[in-house]
Amino acid sequence: MPETNRPLVISAPAPRTLELIFSRKALDELNRRYRLIEADPENIASLGDATLAEVRYVIGQPPLDEATLARMPRLRAILNVESNLLDNMPYEVLFRRGIHVVTTGQVFAEPVAELGLAMALNLARGIVDADLAFREGRELWGGEGNRSARLLSGSEIGIIGFGDLGKALNRVLSGFRARIRVYDPWLPGSILTEAGVEPASIETVLSSSDFVFVVAAVTSENEGFLGAEAFSKMRHGAAFILLSRAGVVDFDALIAAVEAGRIVAASDVFPEEPLPLDHPVRRLPGFLRSAHRAGALDPAFKKMGKMVLEDMELMDRNLPPMRCKRAERETVARMRSRPVSVN
Amino acid sequence: MPETNRPLVISAPAPRTLELIFSRKALDELNRRYRLIEADPENIASLGDATLAEVRYVIGQPPLDEATLARMPRLRAILNVESNLLDNMPYEVLFRRGIHVVTTGQVFAEPVAELGLAMALNLARGIVDADLAFREGRELWGGEGNRSARLLSGSEIGIIGFGDLGKALNRVLSGFRARIRVYDPWLPGSILTEAGVEPASIETVLSSSDFVFVVAAVTSENEGFLGAEAFSKMRHGAAFILLSRAGVVDFDALIAAVEAGRIVAASDVFPEEPLPLDHPVRRLPGFLRSAHRAGALDPAFKKMGKMVLEDMELMDRNLPPMRCKRAERETVARMRSRPVSVN
Amino acid sequence: MPETNRPLVISAPAPRTLELIFSRKALDELNRRYRLIEADPENIASLGDATLAEVRYVIGQPPLDEATLARMPRLRAILNVESNLLDNMPYEVLFRRGIHVVTTGQVFAEPVAELGLAMALNLARGIVDADLAFREGRELWGGEGNRSARLLSGSEIGIIGFGDLGKALNRVLSGFRARIRVYDPWLPGSILTEAGVEPASIETVLSSSDFVFVVAAVTSENEGFLGAEAFSKMRHGAAFILLSRAGVVDFDALIAAVEAGRIVAASDVFPEEPLPLDHPVRRLPGFLRSAHRAGALDPAFKKMGKMVLEDMELMDRNLPPMRCKRAERETVARMRSRPVSVN
Amino acid sequence: MPETNRPLVISAPAPRTLELIFSRKALDELNRRYRLIEADPENIASLGDATLAEVRYVIGQPPLDEATLARMPRLRAILNVESNLLDNMPYEVLFRRGIHVVTTGQVFAEPVAELGLAMALNLARGIVDADLAFREGRELWGGEGNRSARLLSGSEIGIIGFGDLGKALNRVLSGFRARIRVYDPWLPGSILTEAGVEPASIETVLSSSDFVFVVAAVTSENEGFLGAEAFSKMRHGAAFILLSRAGVVDFDALIAAVEAGRIVAASDVFPEEPLPLDHPVRRLPGFLRSAHRAGALDPAFKKMGKMVLEDMELMDRNLPPMRCKRAERETVARMRSRPVSVN
Known part of the structure; x- marks a missing residue:
């Protein structure tokens, strides 16, 4: 795909890394299909307007305020690759705009x-x-x-x-x-x-x-x-x-x-x-x-990347994401969670 | 059932015991349906002809020679409550006569x-x-x-x-x-x-x-x-x-x-x-x-008794046993087994 | 529940009827839990402001314009009891407001x-x-x-x-x-x-x-x-x-x-x-x-009512509906459907 | 396999035919593994002593009397390719000798x-x-x-x-x-x-x-x-x-x-x-x-041949047949059946 046609994705999976959640093959596919911007999660707002205007997906859950979101008119989804939803973005705005917030915890x-x-x-x-x-x-x-x-x-x-x-x-x-x-x-x-x-x-x-x-x-x-x-x-x-x-x-x-x-x-x-x-x-x-070892297996992390790719493919065709779990307007505020410190 | 009508069963489950393999309820049923003779497994032959002539089932696998078996014309089955078949009875004779030899190891x-x-x-x-x-x-x-x-x-x-x-x-x-x-x-x-x-x-x-x-x-x-x-x-x-x-x-x-x-x-x-x-x-x-602990659970032993009762009930009606596993003429001699020493 | 506390529901299931989709027992429960207004589906707007202001659910898919919806600030869901979504309400407005549009076709x-x-x-x-x-x-x-x-x-x-x-x-x-x-x-x-x-x-x-x-x-x-x-x-x-x-x-x-x-x-x-x-x-x-007889069985219709009750119970507790199927922003416009003429 | 080493099989599947129950491939395998004698089912006794002495299997259920069976000392199994057991052979003799009588009705x-x-x-x-x-x-x-x-x-x-x-x-x-x-x-x-x-x-x-x-x-x-x-x-x-x-x-x-x-x-x-x-x-x-059409499908018949081959393979290795169903001493006489007239 020509450079200009590939949709733009902000990559901010910290504390995880793209290498943790994408197999080499999946990472190749991600790069083939999208232009990736590895952004400082703490400073998404510093990206230029021209860039933000093109962003279709965010991988990760960096802090995002309403003003920054307003600069991202083409945003379709936040693909949260942790299991928790932090209280660091205005979910109501996202729901209102129909921007999906999805999580990959089912891996x-x-x-x-x-x-x-x-x-x-x-x-x-x-x-x-x-x-x-x-x-x-x-x-x-x-x-x-x-x-x-x-x-x-x-x-x-x-x-x-x-x-x-x-x-x-x-x-x-x-x-x-x-x-x-x-x-x-x-x-x-x-x-x-x-x-x-x-x-x-x-x-x-x-x-x-x-x-x-x-x-x-x-x-x-x-x-x-x-x-x-x-x-x-x-x-x-x-x-x-x-x-x-x-x-x-x-x-x-x-x-x-x-x-x-x-x-x-x-x-x-x-x-x-x-x-x-x-x-x-x-x-x-x-x-x-067991020292919080139940889920953190490599095949589980690699499945995250696969799920993200599958749902982005659907959303690229203007279909709803079906693979990851969507945050719900009613329950997002009830989930009391803390950041993941260890993968 | 009147005393004389209840079929005769030789009980020789050693090294197991009736109490191990029958729940109290099942033991009551066993006694209600059958007359039990608790025999010395090493000396079945010492039972009188009149007794042996009436025996329908043997629970256990006591040594039995052809002569003794000949004195048991009504014998329908040996219900072996171990998992192994010992080389202590003439299986060919049993097969020829159509006496079932069944094991309960599937418990x-x-x-x-x-x-x-x-x-x-x-x-x-x-x-x-x-x-x-x-x-x-x-x-x-x-x-x-x-x-x-x-x-x-x-x-x-x-x-x-x-x-x-x-x-x-x-x-x-x-x-x-x-x-x-x-x-x-x-x-x-x-x-x-x-x-x-x-x-x-x-x-x-x-x-x-x-x-x-x-x-x-x-x-x-x-x-x-x-x-x-x-x-x-x-x-x-x-x-x-x-x-x-x-x-x-x-x-x-x-x-x-x-x-x-x-x-x-x-x-x-x-x-x-x-x-x-x-x-x-x-x-x-x-x-x-694991110290040979995989199978020896109480519910498994109690299931043995239940299986034995179910198959005796079928055989009482001249039907073949369907619950326990039947020894096979072709393979009985191939099974190299040792007596169970610990339950 | 005291009259004034029961949430208000507009009943407009035409061409179906409440009797078709609710068993007698379910209808009793519906009435016990909610105040029902049997409205003329073609004229929801004619209901008074005081009434519309209280409406929590609509059962059916009557035509609804943006102005009427604006008069229903407490509306939580449209529970469509057909399988099709008609183009007779501004779905975008509903999605923006977080009002669920659910269908019961899975019955x-x-x-x-x-x-x-x-x-x-x-x-x-x-x-x-x-x-x-x-x-x-x-x-x-x-x-x-x-x-x-x-x-x-x-x-x-x-x-x-x-x-x-x-x-x-x-x-x-x-x-x-x-x-x-x-x-x-x-x-x-x-x-x-x-x-x-x-x-x-x-x-x-x-x-x-x-x-x-x-x-x-x-x-x-x-x-x-x-x-x-x-x-x-x-x-x-x-x-x-x-x-x-x-x-x-x-x-x-x-x-x-x-x-x-x-x-x-x-x-x-x-x-x-x-x-x-x-x-x-x-x-x-x-x-x-087969003359369009595959789905239209009485037990299927009665299941609709049960599903509606289950999801209203969840939404009463400010939880998302989990039983019926939600219309999706991306696909609602793609569904080309015609009204059901025969149940 | 050299001619003389292949075990001998009497083929008497009437009213069925080998072609009905064996696919071409299975028939090839049957011939490769065994020497087949296509016998007149009504006159098995007319086969010479030398032949009968070698017979390992009979496919079919031709009438067999005790004398003829006595001339077949190496017989291991009668593989009945109907679903019924006719009263045309001394089953007790077969059971006593440990000759399996198996049926293929499960197809x-x-x-x-x-x-x-x-x-x-x-x-x-x-x-x-x-x-x-x-x-x-x-x-x-x-x-x-x-x-x-x-x-x-x-x-x-x-x-x-x-x-x-x-x-x-x-x-x-x-x-x-x-x-x-x-x-x-x-x-x-x-x-x-x-x-x-x-x-x-x-x-x-x-x-x-x-x-x-x-x-x-x-x-x-x-x-x-x-x-x-x-x-x-x-x-x-x-x-x-x-x-x-x-x-x-x-x-x-x-x-x-x-x-x-x-x-x-x-x-x-x-x-x-x-x-x-x-x-x-x-x-x-x-x-x-339905005019007795429930079972008589070609794939079912062809499965018969496959089952027969699988069980003969086991019995060739002196193992019991595990695929077909064995007739039981207790029930064989209770099965009231008539010959199949139509396949």
Whole structure:
């Protein structure tokens, strides 16, 4: 394509990099199809009017004020390559103008779901402690070692939150013939039913599950909503697996419930990351730890670039983006998020 | 049912017990439907002719010689509640007379498949070492900790052996959109195709898989068939997961391949059980250990009793058993097995 | 709820009726939760300012001009209970204001998919003509009657359009182990791949399928795009099944292709409805006819009401509608539709 | 392979032919691997002792008496390429000697299931009569034509008999989110549960289903077991679809139930085949007729040959046949069957 015909794209994926999210092949395609401007995310406004006037897409979520956006009349979409939406641009203006704001967080759904399933199986079978015991020559053989072991197959499973992550979890659980109940106040029951799961109240999910997976995003409304009362409703010995954000859980209450032997738990997220070296959860028996590693796999990052290319191709043809997730006018302000500091 | 009408059953489940394999409810049903004789497994012949003449079923696999069997004209089935077939009765005589010999090993398929999947996910994500590091304050966060992490989703998976275990594995893998190849020389390819997997040679399974699951029984023909040559064909960094019997593997070669960093591995079975305290596999990095705990869960044992009751009910109506697995005239002699010493 | 607190809803579902789309139970719920104004669809503007100021939802798609909309500051959504979007309101204004325009056409997906599958099976097995022959005593028995019969199982299937209808078709085809290719220019390939179908060009879909299902909506760009050239690319004897709108097909060319014996076909939609009594397709052999009956089943209509209630419940809580389909700024103008005249 | 090493096979597939059941490629393979003797089925005994002594397999089910079998010491299997087992050989002798008797009827499962589903959809949507009306210019459009139409999706379905046919039906129904109950007295309930269907009594299946599929074989015990009483238990307007053998049904009672408007029905099998020209079922409204065409498709026949080759390959290696279905000592005598007269 001649230089002048290629649409203009502002590249501002920090803290990520184009190399992280595009494979070499995808990066070639990106460059072949678009003119890229690697801009200082903190200073988009400093780009000249002639440049801004041509911009069709922004990759990343740099701060943008209304005045700068007004200088970008051809802007079609902000392609946010983090999972969070920062409060650094006037979303209402974007929605009004019909500029799409899309996120690519669903790339993490598959790796997070796999880790979540692994955590559930680990808790059910005591795999970590059994391997440690084996290393140290104190392993128990056969049924002796299975006193508290149990199966996912045929169990009752609860999922809190049924976005991309919940759906991916449901998929990796599909071979287990389990009864799966879901609590998601943002979705109508019939959508859950069609997905093959049972809509349920948060109470039922907590009190009727052998395994509870938490994959709900933190919103302004649900911070810390899973606390002492929630854990007290759970079945004795049930497993609590936290995969989304530490903010939805009262972590001290979670630790207390595990310490008391009421439940077992696993978490990929923590109230502080990195966690202080003396934090009690570090050596808490009945607790499986993962250092925010659930999603951050290279194939997931590379999928981001692929999704961005696919949606830009649709928007180039004046079609709506169908691959990434669109921010919603109603909920954008409810998403309480912090910048990603580590990829 | 009046005492005299209830069919007679010899109970000789040792080394297992009726209590292990029957729930209380199932045991009640067993007693309601049948007259049970708890016999000394080593001395079935000592039972009187009048008794033996009435026996319809034997639960267990006590030694039985042709003469004793001749005294049991109404015998319909031996319901073996182990997974192995011992060489302690004249199977040819049983087959000729149309006496079914059935095994209940398929109860272990589901728990073994779950552990196998857990092992694969553990190897893929380094879960045990990550938790240990976390306990010790040297965990790596986010992408830093995922340098060698990978996904099952979209991977290539090989399964060696497609009996009940292989089928259960295929089921728990069904949500992963993986390409699954199977090597099983005892099954026609079209059966594998209908099960949604690809029939493949052992070479292809080894060389084209990211994860290789071994669920083949030991036979007189395949002892140690997975050795240095096999491991050398595997993809660099691929995972080898051994779930059936240590006998199919050259364990020293397996250890060498893991030690050399060529592959990673997990095993539930070992050449000696218990394993000597100084065995090198105990502290081998890249190796996940489980002390023959894959199948021996209480719900699996209780399922045995249920299966036995279901098949006896069919045979009481002169129908063939459909629930347990029947020993086959052609293969019974090939199964090289040892008594179960631990449940 | 006290009268004054119940949100106000304008009911203008013509040509449908509330009774058609709401079960008695759902209608009770509608009335319990909302104050309903049954308005003359042609004269919404005549409602008083005080009334319009309170309106939260409009059920139906009455003509609405910008001035009237300006008098409705609390309007959150137009819940269109037809499948088509008429050009009778300023959609740009609605989008700018963030007022959702949603459609309920997906209720027809399931009944249409079932009829589509039935048509394919009918064409594959010649069921109509076989029954007629049987009535008249000239039936052919067994293999004699199956000279041109074939299976869906294991066949190659093409689907043109992968909206709700295409997805429902894919679902009812899931038990057939068929290879399914999809052409949909509005969707990125990776979404099709994740749905378990293969993205393909229109040429490949036409030339490599034993059964071609057309479920694409008519747009300003695809009118009559399936004509003589398309049919000439199809496999000899393949089946062409038209389920969406007659407008996407050059009907004369379709008739010619069937008449020539090149393909067989079935259609639920026709260039004129009702069709003239002397239209040649009425007695065309190799053609199966259905008088626009694919979707219009009572359970489908009743599902509309349920969907409307579910989405209003979400929007009452200031959440986005998730059940109905939202009109898109980019595509609303491309949908060329006519009013529904018959339910 | 040198002539003398190829195992000997007696070919006696009448009334079928090798050409019907083997593709050209499969026939080549058959000839390459085996020496074939095309024998007069009525006179196998006339073959010389030297020949009979070498026979490893018989393809077909020619009459065989004990004396002739005694002259065939190397016989491993009778591969019956019909669906029925005739009472023309001493099965007890075969079982005693461990000679497998296998049938290939499962090749018909897929085509029969497809026709069964087509029949259900036809009855649900009135497709045949709608097409006839359309031909004659008296069709009803849209909802008008759907007064008695209904969906399979979400319906309650009963299946009587869960052999290969029932399983294939369950598979093609898998995309319909229906509740499926199964009555099969020869199978334990847990096998049905694992297959994803609900075990149920015959009464429940009849009284709680919108669609009842009959795929049970005729046995000495179930002849005519579905009669007036059974039909009186069915839901008003429910559909009865007969796919296996007319013998399990009291056909006059079936006709009466349809005539009275209590149920609708479809059948592929009839008490006499061909059926007299004046039989009342020929013009019975509410009844869909198929002249024993459900299974007899060329791809099904060709699959037979493939199955025979696969199982002979296993048996050549002294493994049990796994592809075809084995006759069972307990049930062989219960199967009341007649010779196939038409393919």
